[in-house]
Amino acid sequence: MSFWGQAATIARHELKVESRAGEAFTIVLPFGIVALMALPFALGADLPLISRVGPGVFWVITLVFGLQVALRPSSYREPAQRDLMALLGVDPAARYTGRCLGSGLLLAGVGAALALAMVVLYSPDPIDGWPVLVGVGLLFVTGLVQLGVLASDLTAGLRGRALLAPLLATPLAIPLLLGASQAQEELARGGVILPWVLLLVAADLILAVSGVLSARPLEEAAE
Amino acid sequence: MTRTKVLGALALIVLAAGTWLAWTAPPEAVQREYYRIINIHVPSAWLAFLAFGVTAAGSIGWRITRKRGWDRMAASSAEIGVMFIALALVTGMIWGRPVWGRFWDWQDARMATTALMFFVYLGYLGLRRATPDPIARADRASILGIVAVVQVPLVYFSVYMWRTLHQTPTIRPDGAQMHPQMLTAMLVNLAGFTLLYLALLSARMLLAKREDDLETAPQPVAGTSVARPSLES
Numbered sequence: 001m002s003f004w005g006q007a008a009t010i011a012r013h014e015l016k017v018e019s020r021a022g023e024a025f026t027i028v029l030p031f032g033i034v035a036l037m038a039l040p041f042a043l044g045a046d047l048p049l050i051s052r053v054g055p056g057v058f059w060v061i062t063l064v065f066g067l068q069v070a071l072r073p074s075s076y077r078e079p080a081q082r083d084l085m086a087l088l089g090v091d092p093a094a095r096y097t098g099r100c101l102g103s104g105l106l107l108a109g110v111g112a113a114l115a116l117a118m119v120v121l122y123s124p125d126p127i128d129g130w131p132v133l134v135g136v137g138l139l140f141v142t143g144l145v146q147l148g149v150l151a152s153d154l155t156a157g158l159r160g161r162a163l164l165a166p167l168l169a170t171p172l173a174i175p176l177l178l179g180a181s182q183a184q185e186e187l188a189r190g191g192v193i194l195p196w197v198l199l200l201v202a203a204d205l206i207l208a209v210s211g212v213l214s215a216r217p218l219e220e221a222a223e
Numbered sequence: 224m225t226r227t228k229v230l231g232a233l234a235l236i237v238l239a240a241g242t243w244l245a246w247t248a249p250p251e252a253v254q255r256e257y258y259r260i261i262n263i264h265v266p267s268a269w270l271a272f273l274a275f276g277v278t279a280a281g282s283i284g285w286r287i288t289r290k291r292g293w294d295r296m297a298a299s300s301a302e303i304g305v306m307f308i309a310l311a312l313v314t315g316m317i318w319g320r321p322v323w324g325r326f327w328d329w330q331d332a333r334m335a336t337t338a339l340m341f342f343v344y345l346g347y348l349g350l351r352r353a354t355p356d357p358i359a360r361a362d363r364a365s366i367l368g369i370v371a372v373v374q375v376p377l378v379y380f381s382v383y384m385w386r387t388l389h390q391t392p393t394i395r396p397d398g399a400q401m402h403p404q405m406l407t408a409m410l411v412n413l414a415g416f417t418l419l420y421l422a423l424l425s426a427r428m429l430l431a432k433r434e435d436d437l438e439t440a441p442q443p444v445a446g447t448s449v450a451r452p453s454l455e456s
Contacts (some may be wrong), residue, residue: 154367161353167342167346168346168349168367170342171339171343175377207370210366217286217366221362
């Protein structure tokens with residue numbers, strides 16, 4: 001089977017596991033919406049302020065809860081499954097790519113639902129170039145999911161992993177947050193978003209290269 | 224050990240000279256005496272960048288050669304880098320209070336991104352601490368050490384890309400934008416801090432070697448009261 005064939009099979013399997021466990025849409029997403037609802041309680045009923053901070057809050061909530069989607073346990077991380085995959089000759093880089101594709105689709109879905117919730121709860125000012133914003137969101141999701149899977153692999157099997165993985169991933173995700181939120185600000189102002197899009201693309205590429213190159217060493221380190 | 228002592232003694236001498244120069248340099252026109260903190264703040268920040276660069280170099284060295292010395296260098300340098308970056312952040316905040324009117328200003332992109340880098344390397348040290356097997360520890364940490372160093376240019380260029388209250392560089396290719404006495408004091412302090420970094424790195428690597436030896440030494444089975452099983456000769 002080709003590299004992309006392996007990756008696609010793993011991505012499909014990730015989605016099948018999610019359809020049975022339902023962690024991303026039945027736990028992470030509701031938790032994210034509760035977090036979106038919590039902030040206006042703290043800010044009070046200042047509607048213009050709530051409307052202004054809404055988009056920024058959305059990116060932060062998507063970062064924090066999106067990482068939970070990418071960091072959730074994968075069936076491919078168990079030692080027995082890992083050994084079986086190695087014996088079957090599955091390329092570790094294809095496994096990384098497949099997990100990123102599967103989790104990325106889930107994260108895109110969770111992000112879209114959170115965006116909808118944010119629009120309903122915060123009533124932000126409408127933006128003309130929203131299709132561009134969807135592209136920015138996809139670049140954000142691409143980077144975030146790669147970072148989450150990388151952090152998940154780095155901390156596989158370690159004690160304290162549930163806390164350590166978000167500590168590793170969150171500060172490294174800030175360039176993504178910065179790129180996405182500033183691109184949105186510029187779009188709302190009618191400014192130039194290219195530098196921020198380039199930042200997102202650069203972060204995505206660096207993470208893709210890091211993830212693919214580190215897949216095999218990390219598999220060996222987990223043994 | 225001799226090398227560490229020599230480097231430490233040299234660092235003390237140069238830092239003493241740097242302190243005297245910083246003390247006797249003229250006050251700055253606007254900031255008055257507050258500017259003197261740059262003699263700690265700037266060298267700390269530069270040394271943190273250097274330390275994280277060395278961590279990345281050590282990580283690459285480990286990945287290529289699989290020699291433990293490279294991993295010890297990476298780990299030791301990261302610890303010292305975290306110390307220096309914490310010093311840069313604290314001195315920046317102390318300076319910010321009288322000059323900006325607040326300890327932390329979100330308009331300074333470099334301050335914010337430097338704080339993030341501090342947390343990235345705290346995570347690096349946390350990852351090392353959480354991995355008991357020395358080889359797996361070196362393998363995992365080396366990957367993070369290489370990925371994390373990407374933050375260094377981001378911190379440096381954040382003031383150009385984003386928003387900033389931070390000064391633009393005072394030492395540029397076209398010459399330094401400082402009074403010669405102030406510049407001399409800062410450069411001497413930079414040399415002193417560099418020597419201090421080298422002394423600390425040397426001492427920490429020696430300690431790491433001893434920790435490694437202890438980790439790989441044969442351990443008594445079930446305490447010292449039970450002898451290790453062995454074949455009769």
